Amino acid sequence: MTVTERASVGKTAVPTRRRVLPWRNPWRRPYMLATITWIYILWSLVPVLVAVQFSFNDGRSRSTWQGFSHQWYCCSEGSVFEDPSMFASLRNSLILGIATVIVATPLGVALAMGLTRWRSRASTVANGIALVPLVTPEIVVGSALYLVVVNLYQFVPLGRPAMLLGHVTFTVSYVLVIVRSRLLSIGGEYEEAARDLGANSLQAIRTILLPLLMPAVFASAMIVFATSLDDFVVSQFLFGSAENATVPILLYNAVRASPTPALNALASILLAGTFLALVLAYLGLRVRRRGGDESALETLADWG
Amino acid sequence: MPDEASGQDRTTRRLWPALALPGTFWLIALFVVPFYAVMAVAFSGRINIFNEPIPAWNPLNWEFTTFTTAVTDSFTPSGVYHEVWVRTAIYLFWALVICVAIGYPVAYYAARMAGKQRGLVLALILAPWWINYITRMLAWVNLLQDDGYVNKALGLFGIPAHSWLSGSSFTVVWALAYGYVPFFIIPLFASLDRIDGRLLEASRDLGVGSVRTFLQVTLPLSRMGLITALVITALPMAGDYYTNTIVSGSPNTNMVGNQIELFLLEGPQKNIGASLVLVLSLVLMFFMFYYLILTQRASREATR
Numbered sequence: 001m002t003v004t005e006r007a008s009v010g011k012t013a014v015p016t017r018r019r020v021l022p023w024r025n026p027w028r029r030p031y032m033l034a035t036i037t038w039i040y041i042l043w044s045l046v047p048v049l050v051a052v053q054f055s056f057n058d059g060r061s062r063s064t065w066q067g068f069s070h071q072w073y074c075c076s077e078g079s080v081f082e083d084p085s086m087f088a089s090l091r092n093s094l095i096l097g098i099a100t101v102i103v104a105t106p107l108g109v110a111l112a113m114g115l116t117r118w119r120s121r122a123s124t125v126a127n128g129i130a131l132v133p134l135v136t137p138e139i140v141v142g143s144a145l146y147l148v149v150v151n152l153y154q155f156v157p158l159g160r161p162a163m164l165l166g167h168v169t170f171t172v173s174y175v176l177v178i179v180r181s182r183l184l185s186i187g188g189e190y191e192e193a194a195r196d197l198g199a200n201s202l203q204a205i206r207t208i209l210l211p212l213l214m215p216a217v218f219a220s221a222m223i224v225f226a227t228s229l230d231d232f233v234v235s236q237f238l239f240g241s242a243e244n245a246t247v248p249i250l251l252y253n254a255v256r257a258s259p260t261p262a263l264n265a266l267a268s269i270l271l272a273g274t275f276l277a278l279v280l281a282y283l284g285l286r287v288r289r290r291g292g293d294e295s296a297l298e299t300l301a302d303w304g
Numbered sequence: 305m306p307d308e309a310s311g312q313d314r315t316t317r318r319l320w321p322a323l324a325l326p327g328t329f330w331l332i333a334l335f336v337v338p339f340y341a342v343m344a345v346a347f348s349g350r351i352n353i354f355n356e357p358i359p360a361w362n363p364l365n366w367e368f369t370t371f372t373t374a375v376t377d378s379f380t381p382s383g384v385y386h387e388v389w390v391r392t393a394i395y396l397f398w399a400l401v402i403c404v405a406i407g408y409p410v411a412y413y414a415a416r417m418a419g420k421q422r423g424l425v426l427a428l429i430l431a432p433w434w435i436n437y438i439t440r441m442l443a444w445v446n447l448l449q450d451d452g453y454v455n456k457a458l459g460l461f462g463i464p465a466h467s468w469l470s471g472s473s474f475t476v477v478w479a480l481a482y483g484y485v486p487f488f489i490i491p492l493f494a495s496l497d498r499i500d501g502r503l504l505e506a507s508r509d510l511g512v513g514s515v516r517t518f519l520q521v522t523l524p525l526s527r528m529g530l531i532t533a534l535v536i537t538a539l540p541m542a543g544d545y546y547t548n549t550i551v552s553g554s555p556n557t558n559m560v561g562n563q564i565e566l567f568l569l570e571g572p573q574k575n576i577g578a579s580l581v582l583v584l585s586l587v588l589m590f591f592m593f594y595y596l597i598l599t600q601r602a603s604r605e606a607t608r
Contacts, residue, residue, distance in 0.1 A: 030413060030417045032409075033409050033412060033413040033417055034413060034417070036406075036409045036410060036413070037409065037410045037413040037414065037418075037425060040406055040410045040429075040485075041425070041428045041429065043482075044429075044431075044432045044482070044485070044486065045428065045431060045432065047440070047443035047444055047446075047447055048432075048435055048439065048440060048443045050443065050446065050447060050453065051439065051442060051443035051446050054446060062446050062449070063446060063447075063449045063451050063452040063453065064451065107326055107327045107330060108327060110323040110324070110326060110327060111323070111324055111326070111327030111328065113320070113323050113324075114320045114321060114322070114323035114324025114325070114327070115324050117320045118320030118321050118323075118324055120321075122321070123320075123321075123324065126324055126327075126328040126331075128596075129328065129331050129332065129335065129336065130327065130328070130331055131596075132335070132592075132596075133331070133335055135536075135539060135592050135595055135596065136539075136592070137539050137540050137542060137543035137584075137588065138540060138543065139543030139544075139545065139561050139564060139565070139581070139584075140339075140342075140543060140581055140584065140585055140588075141335075141338075143342065143564060143568050143577065143578070143581050144335075144338035144339050144341060144342045144581070145334065145338050146568060146569075147338065147341045147342055147344075147345050147359075147568075147574070147578060148334075148337055148338035148341035151341055151344070151345065151359045152337070152341055152359070152361075165334055166334075168330070168334075169330070169331070169334040169335055172327060172330065172331065176327075201319045202319070205319075226434060229436075230434070230436045230437070232436075232437060232438055232546060233546070236546075236569075237568070237569065247436075248436055248437075248438045248439075251436075251438045251439065251442055252438050252546060252549075252550065255438070255441070255442050255445055255550055256445070256469075256549075256550065256553055263442070264442070264446070267436065267438075267439040267442055270436055270439065271435060271436065271439060274434055274435070274436065275434070278434055
């Protein structure tokens with residue numbers, strides 16, 4: 001199917017092909033591009049792997065390897081689980097992530113169903129508003145939410161409640177995009193069939209549409225969780241005081257202040273949490289794509 | 305039967321807007337109104353006893369002195385923020401140049417040449433997207449310490465240790481490129497992936513060399529994807545302040561984002577901060593609209 005596959009077939013099946021100079025042969029293997037790509041992949045991932053490695057360092061250094069130990073994770077002084085502020089940040093991030101999923105997922109699913117099936121001028125406007133957060137720089141979202149919470153919605157205290165409002169606001173759009181693409185691929189026929197068989201609209205949604213949407217709903221819930229865990233800017237504008245700091249805020253504040261490998265351990269735990277959520281989301285999308293020709297990874301890529 | 309159907313239609317017609325309502329309301333209350341709050345603070349003419357601006361919610365009370373001062377200070381060569389804006393533009397330019405130089409070959413290889421390894425390459429390219437941004441910067445802070453792996457590696461070639469993390473523009477530009485290049489690659493990948501391979505094969509079958517095929521077929525076909533990738537990368541980069549704080553921390557490398565964060569979170573002059581947010585938004589608005597037009601055009605072509 002691809003160019004390279006054809007090239008290799010050509011090479012084995014027709015060995016007597018006229019010799020061409022390697023740089024003039026349009027079917028040659030792209031060694032240059034492959035090299036660039038693999039160097040890029042190493043460059044983008046190895047630093048993070050080194051950081052994870054140092055979270056297991058048996059010493060205080062974050063630049064010299066002194067042997068393996070899990071002392072920075074648990075049970076020795078200054079480890080993630082013994083340091084009150086680090087442990088609190090983990091708890092804050094987890095609670096905030098779960099709360100964001102609980103609020104943003106139903107809100108986004110309902111919005112996706114409404115906007116996809118409801119055709120009018122108002123829905124076009126609502127659709128536009130729902131997509132703008134995706135292209136607005138986080139600093140604009142963060143500072144706008146900060147100013148509105150401080151000056152207008154004064155009943156929302158800075159800290160967990162304000163962060164929850166902020167996280168839901170920018171994750172709803174993700175749910176919308178994922179669920180809507182699934183809705184469009186399902187089409188309206190199943191609901192019509194259900195209604196022709198006597199179901200009312202609500203029954204059609206509950207018995208037909210929601211079960212069909214389930215994989216996409218689950219995947220978007222996981223992606224909301226991962227996005228909330230990873231968010232830094234919106235949280236930083238809204239967290240208020242140190243006891244509400246999430247993991248990224250704590251990492252940001254501590255990274256230049258001669259920290260110990262415990263900071264790397266904290267970052268590694270965050271990494272593990274995000275990846276767990278994403279593997280689950282990927283499996284969800286795989287269920288969704290079963291029988292289709294497009295892989296879940298490519299669906300992930302297409303959101304860009 | 306027709307009566308029944310139209311009755312069904314009526315409930316359905318009310319159902320979809322009802323589903324879209326909560327999400328739309330949420331986005332108006334927490335995305336549209338907050339943006340209005342930025343304007344109310346930026347155009348505020350009065351201050352309270354803490355020297356903080358009192359937001360002017362009524363447009364009739366808007367005063368534009370702070371805002372116009374912020375604009376002139378930004379765009380006239382003698383202005384206080386002029387240097388910061390120029391620096392932001394220069395950093396953005398070079399970071400985007402690096403993104404294109406690294407990102408285009410990688411996206412091209414992943415989309416068209418990776419063959420059997422395509423899934424693996426794509427997964428590895430997507431991975432940094434989901435690694436917490438602050439963690440990725442923290443990883444480089446580890447490596448770039450005075451006694452870190454980078455200086456050790458350079459020492460092997462007899463190059464003296466360099467202090468990377470104390471206000472170097474070079475480090476900031478590379479950190480920005482490192483941070484955002486995954487967000488550049490993915491939209492470009494999606495666009496290169498959509499190119500019909502038969503066009504490239506036709507070009508090669510007609511005896512056109514790889515370079516000319518690339519310049520005359522691939523590049524024009526991926527132009528939209530390239531522009532979209534640039535806009536998607538440039539928008540968050542323009543408002544970035546955390547990269548700078550983490551890898552430099554020196555006022556000599558301050559960008560507009562740092563200035564905004566300073567005024568909004570660390571001092572009383574929130575009206576100047578809000579004005580700078582507005583100026584930044586206006587500058588980026590052009591890109592945003594361009595981006596939205598592009599996505600709409602693309603989705604129209606995709607559904608056709």
